[in-house]
Amino acid sequence: MTKRVHNFNAGPAALPLPVLEKAQKELLDYKGTGMSVLEISHRSKEYDATQKHATDLLRELMGIPTDYKVLWLQGGASTQFFDVPLNLQQSGKPMEYVFTGAWSKKAIKEAKLYGEVKVIASSEDRKFTYIPKNVVFSDKAAFGHITGNETIGGIEWQYWPTIPSSVPLACDMSSDFMDKVVDVKKFGVIYAGAQKNLGPAGVTIVIVREDLLGRVPENTPTMLKWKTHAEKDSLYNTPPCFAIYLCELVLEHLKGLGGIPAVEKVNREKAKLVYDIIDKSNGYYRGVAEKDSRSLMNVTFNLATPELEAKCVDEAKKNGLIGLKGHRDVGGMRASLYNAVSLESTKALCSFLTRFKEQNP
Numbered sequence: 001m002t003k004r005v006h007n008f009n010a011g012p013a014a015l016p017l018p019v020l021e022k023a024q025k026e027l028l029d030y031k032g033t034g035m036s037v038l039e040i041s042h043r044s045k046e047y048d049a050t051q052k053h054a055t056d057l058l059r060e061l062m063g064i065p066t067d068y069k070v071l072w073l074q075g076g077a078s079t080q081f082f083d084v085p086l087n088l089q090q091s092g093k094p095m096e097y098v099f100t101g102a103w104s105k106k107a108i109k110e111a112k113l114y115g116e117v118k119v120i121a122s123s124e125d126r127k128f129t130y131i132p133k134n135v136v137f138s139d140k141a142a143f144g145h146i147t148g149n150e151t152i153g154g155i156e157w158q159y160w161p162t163i164p165s166s167v168p169l170a171c172d173m174s175s176d177f178m179d180k181v182v183d184v185k186k187f188g189v190i191y192a193g194a195q196k197n198l199g200p201a202g203v204t205i206v207i208v209r210e211d212l213l214g215r216v217p218e219n220t221p222t223m224l225k226w227k228t229h230a231e232k233d234s235l236y237n238t239p240p241c242f243a244i245y246l247c248e249l250v251l252e253h254l255k256g257l258g259g260i261p262a263v264e265k266v267n268r269e270k271a272k273l274v275y276d277i278i279d280k281s282n283g284y285y286r287g288v289a290e291k292d293s294r295s296l297m298n299v300t301f302n303l304a305t306p307e308l309e310a311k312c313v314d315e316a317k318k319n320g321l322i323g324l325k326g327h328r329d330v331g332g333m334r335a336s337l338y339n340a341v342s343l344e345s346t347k348a349l350c351s352f353l354t355r356f357k358e359q360n361p
């Protein structure tokens with residue numbers, strides 16, 4: 001049998017084993033074409049069916065209303081950091097952002113290229129260890145922006161902020177995409193790089209309400225207008241076919257598990273197991289995030305010293321537990337528990353952490 005580790009990588013990250021096996025099985029002869037999906041035209045009927053199916057599954061699983069478009073784009077979530085203000089800006093109106101860590105910082109930096117940015121709430125005062133409470137956007141804003149989950153800090157919105165219905169809310173859901181049930185109607189735009197919680201690197205999802213597509217200035221490059229891709233069903237140019245195909249397989253897999261409500265239930269169970277280890281360790285493991293802002297997806301924690309953390313990461317690796325080193329900017333440790341990380345892998349992590357504490361008092 002092929003050796004598979006317990007994968008806690010932050011992104012690109014674990015994919016469900018049945019998905020990888022199906023992709024492997026179909027690789028040489030896709031739907032009887034005698035070619036792989038990597039080798040066929042993006043205008044072929046076989047590929048067309050794949051992309052449509054992926055879109056339909058996404059719509060079904062997330063309950064995306066009919067007045068929203070689903071776009072499959074390239075450039076990563078980082079491209080959306082400028083594409084969001086580019087497509088949603090309105091002259092004379094400020095763009096309102098919530099500043100919760102490394103990813104929102106990058107989004108804010110790009111928005112400033114387009115006009116006035118107002119940071120209406122921030123958790124910088126306590127090193128981004130929490131999501132600000134009672135956030136309210138004003139009706140003066142062109143749009144509001146939040147980062148659903150700060151992948152590096154390990155904090156996630158547990159409630160959605162208040163925003164006037166006339167102001168669209170944009171959300172970077174790269175690392176919390178489909179980790180829980182979300183009411184899409186609350187958002188004007190949801191975007192996410194696929195490589196954390198949906199599929200492989202190379203494709204970015206944008207879910208955008210149709211009435212917002214007309215805002216983009218005419219002199220914007222064609223490829224940067226959401227409208228272009230919305231009008232052509234993400235086939236204006238060559239889409240990242242293989243990445244979208246893998247997303248289709250992941251979505252099928254999630255549907256088979258019972259959809260997002262079932263996935264959310266397991267995610268809550270997984271996160272609780274690891275946070276319980278932290279909370280019951282008498283300070284041996286110290287959680288980074290404040291309790292009411294803890295991420296379901298990225299559990300960040302520290303040990304007494306960087307040396308002990310390095311030892312823990314190293315020994316974990318020897319035990320087949322991969323990807324537990326914290327982000328290089330903040331250090332510490334991080335266990336990413338994305339949808340594809342099984343309850344079994346999470347339990348293996350918990351047993352290891354319990355053992356490590358006993359053996360390294």
Ligand SMILES: *Cc1c(COP(=O)(O)O)cnc(C)c1O
Nearest residue numbers: 076077078103149151174175193
């Ligand atoms: C990883 C990540 C990004 C960057 O995604 P790319 O696809 O690499 O550009 C942006 N936002 C969040 C929250 C992330 O976790």
